[in-house]
Amino acid sequence: MRKILAVLLLGVGLLLAAGCGSDDDDDGGAAGTTTAAASCDKGSLELVNPGQLTIGTDNPAFPPWFEGTKEFDPWDPTTEPTKKGYEQETAYAIAEKLGFSDAEVKWTVVPFNQSFRPGPKKFDFDINQISYLPERATAVDFSDSYYDVEQAIVTVEGSKIADAGSIADLKDAKLGAQIGTTSLEAINETIQPSSEPSVYDTNNDAISALKAKQIDGIVVDFPTALYMSAVQLDNGKVVGRLAADGSEYFGVVLEKDSPLTECVNEAIQKIKDDGTLDELEQKWLAGSAPVLN
Numbered sequence: 116m117r118k119i120l121a122v123l124l125l126g127v128g129l130l131l132a133a134g135c136g137s138d139d140d141d142d143g144g145a146a147g148t149t150t151a152a153a154s155c156d157k158g159s160l161e162l163v164n165p166g167q168l169t170i171g172t173d174n175p176a177f178p179p180w181f182e183g184t185k186e187f188d189p190w191d192p193t194t195e196p197t198k199k200g201y202e203q204e205t206a207y208a209i210a211e212k213l214g215f216s217d218a219e220v221k222w223t224v225v226p227f228n229q230s231f232r233p234g235p236k237k238f239d240f241d242i243n244q245i246s247y248l249p250e251r252a253t254a255v256d257f258s259d260s261y262y263d264v265e266q267a268i269v270t271v272e273g274s275k276i277a278d279a280g281s282i283a284d285l286k287d288a289k290l291g292a293q294i295g296t297t298s299l300e301a302i303n304e305t306i307q308p309s310s311e312p313s314v315y316d317t318n319n320d321a322i323s324a325l326k327a328k329q330i331d332g333i334v335v336d337f338p339t340a341l342y343m344s345a346v347q348l349d350n351g352k353v354v355g356r357l358a359a360d361g362s363e364y365f366g367v368v369l370e371k372d373s374p375l376t377e378c379v380n381e382a383i384q385k386i387k388d389d390g391t392l393d394e395l396e397q398k399w400l401a402g403s404a405p406v407l408n
Contacts, residue, residue, distance in 0.1 A: 155378035157214030168215045171225035171238035179338050179399040201399035202242045208391050212382035228295040231255045236370040246297040247366045256376040260364035266301040266357045267340035270332040272350040279354050282407050291321045291330040298334040341402040355407040
């Protein structure tokens, strides 16, 4: 009987030992996480063009998001990248955390509305004031936020909405926005004007319409509104901002299920933690306008 008991105790001991081995395997899982993190080493990244980081954005690209030496075209091979502008500097900061030198960063033109369409991409990631939306995320990957968004209304002095102090004051306005943007959604869902908004392929087209008095105002993200009113419009004015609930943010876009997504998220977290994004926001995106309720 004692021999039987001893054998049973030995078996229990072996089972416990096996359980401890299982815990070691769990620790090995943590090591596996380390291995996964190691896959973010530059040499392990799966890239569209080996040896270089290919970044997409629209053409033209405007301040304060981009500044270049030839019509704000940072991808133009005849010009040197300026590394100026919130998104351009953010893109290079992400690239640096991924291990790429400035010379290894290459730009490619991607129209805004094509960046989040389904299918293979010619870029490793795209940065172009693209707001995360669940429906967009069914077709592409979005990174974590590199900028939390507010929408704003731009007009010119003397227009019918120049002195608007509330959303109700915009009800009879003819507003415009770029196709496929959350700015257009803000018109339809938040402002809900009595007339249908005008939709444009680019913000440049919307600016032309405003100058021609075909519309009363344009809805864009707040930093773009500041630039439009100060530079692109004569007597431009930011009427106000729409109250943000914190749910809208800009993320970089990657091909669906890209193995690079988590690496980009790690890089974004690093430039948040070291203060880079805060510094860039103060440098490029500072400004004020009333909130319209």
